[in-house]
Amino acid sequence: MPGDPDVAIIGGGHNAGVAAAYLARAGLQVVVCEARDRFGGAVASEPVFPGVAANLSRFSYLVSLLPDRIVADLGLEIELRSRPVASYTPVGDDGILVERPEGDETAVSFARLAGSADYPAWGEFHDQLADIAAAIAPTLTEPLRPVDEVRAMIDPALWHGLVERPLGDLLRQRFGSDVVRGIVATDALIGTDTRLDDPSLRQNRCFLYHVIGNGTGEWRVPVGGMGAVAAEIERAARAAGADLRFGARVEAVREEGDNRVLELTDGTELRAGLVLAGCAPAVLDRLRGRTPAEVSEGTQIKINMVLRRLPRLRSGRDPEQAFAGTLHLHQSAGDLDRAAEAAEAGRIPDPLPCEVYCHTLTDRSILAPGLDAAGWHTLTLFGLHTPARLFRADPDRTRDLVRDAALRSLQHALAEPLDDCLATDLNGRPCVEAMSPLDIEAELGMPGGQIFHGDLSWPWLAGPDAPRTAAERWGVATDDPRILLCGAGAVRGGAVSGIGGHNAAQAVLELLDHRARG
Incomplete structure (x- = not known):
């Protein structure tokens, strides 16, 4: 791809590929810089054991949050089977x-x-979660909604138990069996340094993401392993015209007027009007010469x-x-x-x-x-x-x-x-x-x-202030208007979802449309 790109993306994970595919399909010149020798990041498969021809999903392993909308938009040929x-x-x-x-x-x-009471309680609880999933899942690929708008879609008692009080309180209220409470609770603790009664409510946020995927919360098996998902996203990005570069490790990011410059370890420099960061926010801070904020x-x-x-x-x-x-x-x-x-x-x-x-x-x-x-x-x-x-x-x-x-x-x-x-x-x-x-x-x-790049956020606008920019509307903003998050560190960015990449791409297109309109 000749000349400087319109958008440079740091990291070649699945979110970067989703963003690259959307932006390249819109006619933008996009370069993806991946330090490793392959695409996909944590969404990859490979033989792990010498002489054993089993293609394992080494890091991530099941899919729930990848929206059907992204699959359809990009023409991804992915089969996800119910267990x-x-x-x-x-x-x-x-x-x-x-x-x-x-x-x-x-x-x-x-x-x-x-005990006889817990099974009806189990059924009622999961019916309520299904209603929440059906309400929230479609909003994940839209601009962030105000919290009051989302609250109005959910039963007030359940909202209180899931969003305002530690999840442990709700589970003790609903289930008498310690075992049943645990079966439900594990979705709140996967990959998260927390406990059920943590007043920070990080367990509640983790739980919510685990039960809302695609409006059902079901976790399905990717046929061919996670590598098949990564390969399809890579194919879509390349077919759209994105330039995916492997062995391209970004060493620093600096400002240069209206451009941001990626300095690569091999001495190459890439200038772009916009940069998307598929890396963790803490890594982005280091690339920008800043002391990273402490993260879980x-x-x-x-x-x-x-x-x-x-x-x-x-x-x-x-x-x-x-x-x-x-x-x-x-x-x-x-x-x-x-x-x-x-x-x-x-x-x-x-x-x-x-x-x-x-x-x-x-x-x-x-x-x-x-x-x-x-x-x-x-x-x-x-x-x-x-x-x-x-x-x-x-x-x-x-x-x-x-x-x-x-x-x-x-x-x-x-x-x-x-x-x-x-x-x-x-x-x-x-x-x-x-x-x-x-x-x-x-x-x-x-x-x-940290597989989520930090603590998960509520998938809505938590505060009273209206978003000022496209990046804030889509939950991908940094303090630099020319650098956006597109990975798991974005609001609504955790797990194998492509949502971070989709939302970063939408923010870029909205920003460029606003500029074109003057």
Whole structure:
């Protein structure tokens, strides 16, 4: 692409690709600068274990918040499949099963293990969440609405419980069972350094994003793995005419009149009238020569596994049912509170609250034909309450200790040793990869391994002041009108959604239209 671009984008994650596709389709010259040798950032797939032809989603793994509107606008050929089970939660030698759709087994397991009142309460609560999702999801790809306008769309009592009081209060009010409260609560704690009674309400914001995706809140499996999602977004951006450059690490951003200049490590300079930052706001601050504001750190352990077969469970539940949805381990509300207390005291929680799911029970295309025929599977484990600060003194040893704690949590639900089921790689090592927040920081440039680039924001205008600029209207503003956020750090930017990229592109087009009108 000759000459200086109209828009330069820092980082080649999925949000950057979405923004690039929209802007290039509108006729703008767009350059994307990605430091790594591939597109997609956390939305990527690759073989992890030598000699094992399984294409794993190493970082992110399920999709909920990617709006159908973006898929349709960009012509993305992406297949997202529903999992056959919503969740299974072992309880002693039994367990609570949540079918999809819910049926008699769900009702019986609730009655047997949670009491007769909690299942009707569960149904009522999820019906209310569905109403909230249907109301809020369409607004995520619109300019931010005033808080009063959004509040008017939601039942006042539920608004109070979800937006004005710690989520723990609402769950204790709605559910008698500690286990049921925990099944609901995990959506509030994923990747977030918080607890259910945190007065900051960051747990409430995390919960809201986890239950509103596409108006249903359902988390679906990307066929072909997350890499298939990244590849489609890359294809759309290139087809629109965007220039995607790999190995293009931005070292600094400086002002030069009406332009902003990206200085790359190879000495290249790019001048653009507008810059979109797909990196974390803290990274952008460093590139601009500023001291980054302190942000919350990542608090998750991610473990990828390949198995020759699925292990049997203590409960006797069919593994193909138990692992097909989200397998909740040590995630009662009490377990979650105790784990948070341990992490706050600087200890590794044990038992460690985890959730596990099996991609290959919904989509076997990520396995080579030989592994597919042999009945192999992948497992993804996501552990909570393992903040980056636990790892800083001795990262490698602590990662091993946390990995072992996570695998013990899984083993507790099994009727046979997990080791007997694990595949081994070309070198005879078990196919287990563990990534701490510090590993994620090193791999993806996310400070502290914070997968949301910082605390999530409410998806509306929280204050009384009207937005003054297009960037403020779309929730992508920085203090520089020529630099906009387009990644997870934007308002409504977390998770695999493309919303940050879409909204940054809309703000740019609105700004340029305003300039053209004089």
